[in-house]
Structures are given as structure tokens and as C-alpha cells.
Amino acid sequence: MEAVRGVHVVRLAGLLAHDVRTAQDGADAAAGKEEAHRRRARRIRETMEALGPFYVKVGQVLATRPDLVSGALTAELERLHGTVKVAPFAVLEPVLERELGRGWRQLFREVDTGRPCGSASLAQAYPVVLHDGSHAVLKVQRPGIEGRMRADMAALRRAARMTGRAVPRLAEVLDLDAVLQGIFDCMRPELDFTAEAAHMEAGRRAAEGFTYLTVPEVRRAGRRVLIQSVAPGRALSAGAAGDLCEEQRERVGAELLRYMYRGYFVEHFFHADPHPGNVFLHPETGATLIDWGMAGRIDRHTGTLGALAFAAIAQNDARGLAAAWLELGRSTPRTDLPGFRDDLTRLVPRLAMSRLEDMNFGAALSTILRCAARRGIHTNPMIGMLGKSMANVEGTVRGMAPGLSATEVFREALMDVMGELARQHLSQDQVARRGVELLAVGDSAMNEARAALRVLGGQESTVRGDPSPRHGTGGTGRGGPLGGYGAAAQWALALWAVHRVTRQAPRR
Incomplete structure (x- = not known):
């Protein structure tokens, strides 16, 4: 076999x-x-x-x-x-004994073992009642x-x-x-429920400022057993959109999009699979996002450039999108930048004004990924995960509020995203880091200035330095046309921040 x-x-x-x-x-x-x-x-x-x-x-x-x-x-x-196939509960019981002990049943007032409320390739879930009377879900990993x-x-x-x-x-x-x-x-x-529990806790913290969106609460977590609160309502895939009026659906849909945008561009952490089966709707509580086994993480630089790329799409700026995309990856000897710009010039105008019922923004991101690969541009692989997540959430929102415009919601959320990114860049840690970088650059600039003066004075005939280009598609630096502008903007921000901190510092 x-x-x-x-x-x-x-x-x-x-x-x-x-x-x-x-x-x-x-x-x-x-x-x-x-x-x-x-x-x-x-x-x-x-x-x-x-x-x-x-x-x-x-x-x-x-x-x-x-x-x-x-x-x-x-x-x-x-x-x-x-x-x-649904496994008999007896097959899963040894997993519960190993994780929770032989007296695991004493942790619950009731356990409905008749039929799981969820069955997937890796685990099964059962409804339970805790001793405080609250209803919960017991998720058990399949043995072996x-x-x-x-x-x-x-x-x-x-x-x-x-x-x-x-x-x-x-x-x-x-x-x-x-x-x-x-x-x-x-x-x-997905093989370790403690990791999924950590994802859920991060998702709950990110949802605290939202009115119509929440994430289940973790009650207990082990490697193979997870106990979490029940998501109110029922899944969108089960027809839950009909439980809400049109106004409620639009409010919940817009908030779900804003929540995901914040995850992509501010938190740098996002639910990677927000399909309709993972979104529960209830008329009173709004949406609950479940199943956090697969989540995406991106670094600060990628998140900031991602926000810039989406801003370029929202503003119908194909050239700006091309520049931001190069910064998200790197060029190669076979990079065809004019061809890539031409591709985006044809694509971006269709994206800027489309509504969710007319297009799939996540699929468009996948199209850009494919164009970049064929034009010799290597992109951060996490962008593919982000695109899949975005396609899923758009399909979910389309199922309850097809008239919403993803780009319009993004425009409304953009100022909050930019404000949050600015606060991150002006945090004490970032200011200290920029200050150290400024000192290092200052030392380097002073040494180069001394070398230049010696040349002018005839003391040397050459200047040793790094002749390789730092910017542009053929260079060995950042590799994108935003490299110089991005660096200049960061240094300007750092100078302003250091100036502000030094002015506020007490005199001795």
C-alpha cells in the first residue's frame, strides 16, 4: 500500500x-x-x-x-x-485522555458526543456546556x-x-x-492547537475596536484539544445573510473589510481563510470570525508597502502601483519594467471603480502576481497568501452586501491606516533606532567628506567606494524605483522625530 x-x-x-x-x-x-x-x-x-x-x-x-x-x-x-468521514467519538476519546487526563468529563457539565458540530480533515468539534452554564465548542485532533x-x-x-x-x-x-x-x-x-489559540487571542485583540465583529474566546488549549466559546448565529455558507436586514449586512460587510485591511497593513497579522463557512452572522452581534488555524504574518516594511500599493489602485495610479510592487519584491536580470507597467496600465483602471458584484479584488491581486512573475519580478511569497485571504473575504462580503465597493471602503479606512503607521514609526523604539542610524550615516558621510577633500587637495587620485547602483531595476540595492524616495521619506521622518524628542528633553 x-x-x-x-x-x-x-x-x-x-x-x-x-x-x-x-x-x-x-x-x-x-x-x-x-x-x-x-x-x-x-x-x-x-x-x-x-x-x-x-x-x-x-x-x-x-x-x-x-x-x-x-x-x-x-x-x-x-x-x-x-x-x-465522521469518526466515532470513541476513536477521539484517547486523545482527550492524553491531553486532559482520565477525568476529562468532569471538566464539563454536558458533552454531546452523538454527532460533531464540525468535521474536518484534521479535527472534529462537539458542543459542550461548561460548569458555569456557558456553551462552548470542544475541538479534538484526529488521532495519528x-x-x-x-x-x-x-x-x-x-x-x-x-x-x-x-x-x-x-x-x-x-x-x-x-x-x-x-x-x-x-x-x-494547524497541527498544534496552542498556535491556533494564540492566533485567536491576537484576532480578538485586533477586533476590540469594532462594533459588529468579534472572535471566539479561548477557554482552554493544548496541542491536540481546544475549548472555545460558541459563535452566535450560523455560518454565512448556511444562508445566514437572510437573518440580517440589508442595512445590517452592509454595516457588517464594511466592518469586516476594514478589519481585514487593518490586519494586512497595520497589525501585520491576518486570518488567511475568511471564507463564508468561517463567518457566522447574528442580527444582534454581527459577524464572528472562526477557525484561526491558518493565519498570515508579514513584516512591517511589507505591510507599509502593501498599503501604498492598494492606495495606488484606489487612486487609479498604475505607475505608482508598479513602483510599490517592485519594492515588495526584487528585480532580476530579465525584469521587463516597461512591460509590467503596460500590464498595470490596462488593469488598474478597471479595479479603481469596480464594485464587489462586478469584480474580485483578491483575484486581481493574483493577476498582478502572475504578471510580475512573467515580467521577471520576484515577489514576496506572503503576498500570495494575502491575495488568497483578500479573495476569500471579498467573496464572503459579496455574499451579504454585493453593492459595497472594496476600494471605497479602503479609501475610507486609508486615513486610519496611515495614522496608525505614522504612530508606529514615531514610537520610542523606532525613534531610537532612527537616531542610531542617523549617527551611523553621519560617521560614514564625514569619512567620505574627508576622502573627497583629500582628492581635491591632490593627496589621492581615486576615491574608494561602492560603485554599484543603489536604485533602479538593475541595481543591487532595494531594486525598485521607490528605493530612493522611500529612504528619503524615512530619513526626513527620523530627523523630524529626533528634533521633536530633543526639543522636549529636559535641560540639564
Whole structure:
């Protein structure tokens, strides 16, 4: 059985390698080959479903990488679902005993073991009543799933290496080990409910300033068992939009978008899978965002540039978007910046004024990712995860308030986002850091000035320095046209902040 499974894994790796090579060559829409690409994509999806939960999760993560796989495969992977059989509660009971002890039932007033309220590839969930009378959800990991997934990770890594040796041309455009590592990093928190609990707590803190949005409360968390409060209402996927009036739906939809924008650009942490099944609606409480097993994290620089990129889209500024996008990644010797700008010039005007019922903003972000890859621009891989999250939340909001404009909501939220980013840049830690950087630059500038004076005085005939360009698409610095402007803006902000701090400092 394992040998047959291994054959399927190797075959899957070969199919994926062929698709990646096709996508990198830009040939997925070649005349007469569309149907062949769709058939291959369907075989990949069906093989992943047959191989089980781990490969379903791999496919779901790959669906966030339109810069890596073909458009045909992206569409197929978005349809992935695992056929999960409900396991008898007796199968899960040993997990509860290991995590909570033999007397685990004493932690609850009631446990409804008849039928789970949720069943997924990694876990099952049951309704419970705690001793204080509050209703909660008990989530239990399926036994043996962690060991099975780790074995699958090792098998897929071996198959990828075999494919790399068999198709050496693939290594020219793709580091398979790095890609797999990124996928595995996204999946590992789902094997540890303490990580999911930490995500939920962060999500709750971020939701504190919102009126119509909340996140379940963690009551207890272990590696394989999680107890959380119940989400009021029912899932949007179950028709919950009809439980709210039109005005309520628009208020909740706009707030959900603002919450996600804040996660992307301010908190630098976001729910990576806000599809309609993970959003519960209630007429009195609004929306509750559940299932925080998969979350995205981006660094401060990427979050700030992401806000700048979306501002450029909202303002119908294709050239500004191209500049910000280069800063989000890096150029390569084959970068075609004029071609990339032309692509965005055609795309951005359609985005700026579209309503959610007319377009998918997250899908448009995926289109930009694909354009960047084909024009030789390497983009931060987390942008793909962000794009997938954005596509999901837009689909969710479209289901309850299709008349909302994502760009209009972003315009309204932009000032708050910019104000929050400014406060972050002016925090004590950031001011201190900028001050140290200013001192370092000052020392360097003084040394260069002395060298220049010696040259002018005839003491030296050359000036030693770094002749490599710092900016522009062919340089070895930041690699984007925003590099000089961004640095200048940061230094101006730092100078102003240091000046402000020194003026406020008490005199001795």
C-alpha cells in the first residue's frame, strides 16, 4: 500500500513540476493547449484528494501562489475538498485522555458526543456546556494525524528532489525546497492547537475596536484539544445573510473589510481563510470570525508597502502601483519594467471603480502576481497568501452586501491606516533606532567628506567606494524605483522625530 502511495506521490510531483514549468514559460494559454492544461490540472486535484488531508492542504496553499502555478491549476485547486468521514467519538476519546487526563468529563457539565458540530480533515468539534452554564465548542485532533502529515511532508520532499534531478531545467526557475518549506510553515500551526489559540487571542485583540465583529474566546488549549466559546448565529455558507436586514449586512460587510485591511497593513497579522463557512452572522452581534488555524504574518516594511500599493489602485495610479510592487519584491536580470507597467496600465483602471458584484479584488491581486512573475519580478511569497485571504473575504462580503465597493471602503479606512503607521514609526523604539542610524550615516558621510577633500587637495587620485547602483531595476540595492524616495521619506521622518524628542528633553 505504501509503495503504491509512493508512486502516486512521485507522479504528483512530476505533474506539478510540469505545471510550474508551463506557468514560468507563460505558455498556459498557448493556442490549442488549453484543454490539455485543464486535464492535467484536474488530474493533480484528483490525485491530491485521493492522497488525503495533507495533500489537500498543500493544494490549498498552492492555490495562493498564482505566480508559481498555472491559471488552470489555480482554478482547480480552489475547488479542493477532502472527503472526510465522521469518526466515532470513541476513536477521539484517547486523545482527550492524553491531553486532559482520565477525568476529562468532569471538566464539563454536558458533552454531546452523538454527532460533531464540525468535521474536518484534521479535527472534529462537539458542543459542550461548561460548569458555569456557558456553551462552548470542544475541538479534538484526529488521532495519528500529526505523524501521518509529517511522514507525508518527508515523502513529498523526497519526490520533489527526484523531480528536480529528472528535470534540471526546473531548478533554473524554482527552488523546490524553499517552496515546500514555505508551504509546510503555513501548515504546521494547524497541527498544534496552542498556535491556533494564540492566533485567536491576537484576532480578538485586533477586533476590540469594532462594533459588529468579534472572535471566539479561548477557554482552554493544548496541542491536540481546544475549548472555545460558541459563535452566535450560523455560518454565512448556511444562508445566514437572510437573518440580517440589508442595512445590517452592509454595516457588517464594511466592518469586516476594514478589519481585514487593518490586519494586512497595520497589525501585520491576518486570518488567511475568511471564507463564508468561517463567518457566522447574528442580527444582534454581527459577524464572528472562526477557525484561526491558518493565519498570515508579514513584516512591517511589507505591510507599509502593501498599503501604498492598494492606495495606488484606489487612486487609479498604475505607475505608482508598479513602483510599490517592485519594492515588495526584487528585480532580476530579465525584469521587463516597461512591460509590467503596460500590464498595470490596462488593469488598474478597471479595479479603481469596480464594485464587489462586478469584480474580485483578491483575484486581481493574483493577476498582478502572475504578471510580475512573467515580467521577471520576484515577489514576496506572503503576498500570495494575502491575495488568497483578500479573495476569500471579498467573496464572503459579496455574499451579504454585493453593492459595497472594496476600494471605497479602503479609501475610507486609508486615513486610519496611515495614522496608525505614522504612530508606529514615531514610537520610542523606532525613534531610537532612527537616531542610531542617523549617527551611523553621519560617521560614514564625514569619512567620505574627508576622502573627497583629500582628492581635491591632490593627496589621492581615486576615491574608494561602492560603485554599484543603489536604485533602479538593475541595481543591487532595494531594486525598485521607490528605493530612493522611500529612504528619503524615512530619513526626513527620523530627523523630524529626533528634533521633536530633543526639543522636549529636559535641560540639564
